[in-house]
Amino acid sequence: MVPIASSDAYLPEERAARICSLTTSLPFSHLCFPDTVLGGADIGRRVAVSLGQRPCTGVWKLENHQLICRGAAGKTDITRPLSQVIIALEQCADQIDESRHECKRLQAEVTTSVATRIEDLGKAKVDPNDIDLTEANFILSGGNGIADWAHFHDAARLLGATEGASRVAVDDGFMPRERQVGATGKWVTARVYIAVGISGAIQHMQGIGQCQKVIAINTDDSCNMVKRADLSVIADSDEVLTALIAALNTDTSDSAATSDVSDALL
Numbered sequence: 001m002v003p004i005a006s007s008d009a010y011l012p013e014e015r016a017a018r019i020c021s022l023t024t025s026l027p028f029s030h031l032c033f034p035d036t037v038l039g040g041a042d043i044g045r046r047v048a049v050s051l052g053q054r055p056c057t058g059v060w061k062l063e064n065h066q067l068i069c070r071g072a073a074g075k076t077d078i079t080r081p082l083s084q085v086i087i088a089l090e091q092c093a094d095q096i097d098e099s100r101h102e103c104k105r106l107q108a109e110v111t112t113s114v115a116t117r118i119e120d121l122g123k124a125k126v127d128p129n130d131i132d133l134t135e136a137n138f139i140l141s142g143g144n145g146i147a148d149w150a151h152f153h154d155a156a157r158l159l160g161a162t163e164g165a166s167r168v169a170v171d172d173g174f175m176p177r178e179r180q181v182g183a184t185g186k187w188v189t190a191r192v193y194i195a196v197g198i199s200g201a202i203q204h205m206q207g208i209g210q211c212q213k214v215i216a217i218n219t220d221d222s223c224n225m226v227k228r229a230d231l232s233v234i235a236d237s238d239e240v241l242t243a244l245i246a247a248l249n250t251d252t253s254d255s256a257a258t259s260d261v262s263d264a265l266l
Contacts, residue, residue, distance in 0.1 A: 010120040016046035022106055023051065028084075035059070035087045048085040055085040060092045128162040133181060136162035139190045139211075141181055144168045145197020145218060151241045152196065158248040164188065166198045182207035197237035200224030217241075 019031070033044030035058055048055035061068035062082075070089060071078040133139065140156045141164035142149070156163045165175035167182055181188055183203040193211040198204060200216075200223055208214060208228075216229035217240050226232045233240055 010118065012042050012046060013117070016043050016050060019043070019047050020050045026106075030083075031085050033085070033087045035089050041087050044085060044087040051085065053085045054083060055087055056080045056083040057087040059086050059088040128156070128160055131162050133162060133164055133179065133186045133188050136164075136188065137191045138162060139164045139181070139188060139192070140194045140196065141165060141198060142169055142175065142196050143198030144172075145199075145237045146174075146241075148238050148241070149174050151238060151245060154245050155241045155248075158245060161194070162190075164193075166204055167201070195225050195229070196241065198225050200226075200228060 023031070031044070031047060033047075034040035035044075041057065044055055044057075056067045056069055058070040058074075058078075059067050060070055065082050067080045067082055067086065069078045069080055070076075128136070128138070138159070138161045140152070140159060140161035142152045143166035146152050146169070153163070155161075163175070163179055164181045165179045167180055167184060169175050170177055170180045170185070178186075180186065181204060182201070183206040185207060187207050187210070189210040190208075191212045192215065193208050193213070194215045194217070195208075196217045198216075199218065199220060202224075205224055205228060213231075214225075214229045215231045215233070216223075216225040217233045217235065217237050218226055219234065219236055220226065221232070221234045226234070
């Protein structure tokens with residue numbers, strides 16, 4: 001496996017050229033890339049073209065020296081011969097643990113000029129609340145258990161989360177109707193859903209049914225939301241938000257602090 005140095009700059013041509021340069025000086029059996037939108041899949045295909053190889057994409061299993069790949073939008077499996085360039089899905093292997101590994105930095109000199117066709121303007125800042133709830137990956141949702149909504153908004157801003165709400169919070173006028181989560185509002189598919197002061201009416205539970213990880217903050221340890229949650233904090237919602245805001249504000253000198261928190265949760 002050839003590790004690629006992380007960088008915020010979008011330089012796929014240069015990265016692919018450096019990997020191809022390494023292949024001329026280092027013997028290798030296979031090149032493995034993550035089948036992700038940002039970076040892995042794109043670079044893997046560029047390298048495969050440069051090496052004159054046909055890459056295997058959507059790989060999730062190796063069986064009898066053949067690769068099993070996902071096809072038809074993940075609805076069917078395709079068997080392919082083992083290729084030198086493998087673009088693998090996340091579920092193809094368990095996380096590495098209980099063993100020791102070493103990663104060495106490799107220097108690759110690109111002798112040919114690499115023409116960049118795309119100008120990288122850097123990451124665009126997006127207000128999380130400009131993202132529709134149905135498309136948000138990280139949602140902080142408030143309910144009837146919140147007394148200080150200013151604290152709720154501050155916490156969402158510091159976390160970089162999209163704001164959601166229960167029907168009761170919307171009916172009481174604390175949040176706009178487009179922020180309502182549930183069967184009578186919007187169905188969400190967030191990777192992380194934090195429910196603050198939401199007990200979990202059946203309509204709300206239906207609306208978050210496709211969320212990957214649910215975190216509940218509530219004083220009632222027997223409410224539906226706590227039963228559904230992957231992680232529960234049994235405490236007063238406003239006290240938890242106050243402590244969270246204080247913890248995030250202590251790291252304001254570090255510009256990456258908020259991003260690190262969001263990345264860790266996601």
